[in-house]
Amino acid sequence: MRVVRLLLAVVAVALLVLAATPWVDRVEPSWLPAVQALGKVWIAAAVVGIVASLVTRAWFACGTNLVAIAVALVTIVNVSNRPDCDxxxxxxxxxxxxxxxxxxxxxxxxxxxxxxxxxxxxxxxxxxxxxxxxxxxxxxxxxxxxxxxxxxxxxxxxxxxxxxxxxxxxxxxxxxxxxxxxxxxxxxxxxxxxxxxxxxxxxxxxxxxxxxxxxxxxxxxxxxxxxxxxxxxxxxxxxxxxxxxxxxxxxxxxxxxxxxxxxxxxxxxxxxxxxxxxxxxxxxxxxxxxxxxxxxxxxxxxxxxxxxxxxx
Structure with missing residues (x-):
């Protein structure tokens, strides 16, 4: 079980890094813009990771996946600059x-x-x-x-x-x-x-x-x-x-x-x-x-x- 928790933690950290790529303002490496566009995919993977973490009581992995979801949502949810006019x-x-x-x-x-x-x-x-x-x-x-x-x-x-x-x-x-x-x-x-x-x-x-x-x-x-x-x-x-x-x-x-x-x-x-x-x-x-x-x-x-x- 310890090995499973470790693997879940490694995957969760990787998802957090991927979810944070939209904050990197670069055009290199060439694969970066494509990875940045996959925020919804990283959220779906993190949800799966949370379920697996709860089953195995991998609390660090669970928390890291939650942070990954929050980081991805910041650049997906559209709440800014809504026109304020009649x-x-x-x-x-x-x-x-x-x-x-x-x-x-x-x-x-x-x-x-x-x-x-x-x-x-x-x-x-x-x-x-x-x-x-x-x-x-x-x-x-x-x-x-x-x-x-x-x-x-x-x-x-x-x-x-x-x-x-x-x-x-x-x-x-x-x-x-x-x-x-x-x-x-x-x-x-x-x-x-x-x-x-x-x-x-x-x-x-x-x-x-x-x-x-x-x-x-x-x-x-x-x-x-x-x-x-x-x-x-x-x-x-x-x-x-x-x-x-x-x-x-x-x-x-x-x-x-x-x-x-x-x-x-x-x-x-x-x-x-x-x-x-x-x-x-x-x-x-x-x-x-x-x-x-x-x-x-x-x-x-x-x-x-x-x-x-x-x-x-």
Whole structure:
């Protein structure tokens, strides 16, 4: 029994170390961002460890597992920066979907747009053929304004903002946003201009780790430079609150996913999604509702938020 308790203690300490990795602001070693994103997995493992510890009376292991859960929860539970304002009449429903090289099922996407009465649709990895298919549907015909052109063939670099409200293109600073399109538009919601930014920084893979971090930091600098007006940043951030660069990018903004964000990636594996990397972040807007949608043809869940212009 002593050996079992020792093994449980070693595993618990390892889980505590893994759960604490989100507090390490580094891009090396290359596996670190992936490990940081596994907070929910470490919590599940710690719960199993607590049960085993109670059965074997391994009190040190039990306590260590409890600490590991608490440490992981700090970067998972979303309780900060919730908008403190009264909801006005101006409505803005936003949906973001990584269209996966333009392969996302357009019929299912159109149905989701209709179901949630979406006003602004942000699509990283969109292509012109996919946008044309969407425009041919009843749901797609509502979008009368768009941010710009996307690739004609299957590609990761196209991001489009589609709006049913009058909208004008807003220039964004040069930087990582020039590599993967990340356009911005000023959307007129009943006379109130709302700044909307489509987001798709590079993913945290070996060759792009520093670019991934730089891209998220640039998003943080951009949104803080645009204080004083209603703001939405939506899309595939390739990061969650487990990553320090994302926490900087969203500083002062609210993640509409709620207190326990739904995992949105990867959707097409034998195991369930484990990372919440798709977000609708807001500032100066009241959140009436939010959720996710599963769309065939892509490995990301769509995320949506029903927003209101603040009346004060």
């Amino acid at each position: 909801a006005g009449d101006g409505r803005l429903a936003v949906m973001a979907l990584n269209a996966y090289y333009g392969d996302a099922d357009v019929a299912q996407l159109a149905a989701a747009v209709q179901r949630h009465d979406i006003d602004v649709l942000v699509m990283p990895e969109a292509t012109e053929p996919m946008i044309a298919k969407l425009a041919a549907t009843e749901a797609g015909r509502r979008f009368t304004h768009r941010s710009g052109q996307t690739p004609e063939s299957r590609d990761t670099e196209g991001t489009v903002i589609l709006s049913r409200y009058p909208a004008t293109r807003v220039d964004v600073p040069a930087g990582e946003a020039e590599i993967f399109q990340q356009p911005a538009m000023s959307v007129d919601v009943g006379g109130t201009p709302v700044l909307v930014r489509g987001v798709h920084p590079k993913p945290p893979v070996d060759d792009w780790l520093q670019d991934w971090r730089t891209g998220l930091m640039e998003l943080g600098q951009w949104q803080r430079a645009n204080r004083g007006r209603p703001l939405v940043m939506a899309g595939d951030f390739n990061a969650s609150s487990a990553h320090a660069p994302f926490r900087d990018a969203k500083r002062g903004m609210y993640d509409t996913a709620g207190w326990w964000p739904t995992s949105t990636w990867p959707l097409d594996r034998a195991y369930p999604p484990f990372a919440d990397i798709d977000h609708v972040l807001v500032r100066g807007l009241s959140v009436k509702g939010s959720g996710t949608e599963d769309i065939d043809g892509t490995d990301h869940r769509a995320v949506w938020a029903d927003l209101r212009i603040c009346s004060r």
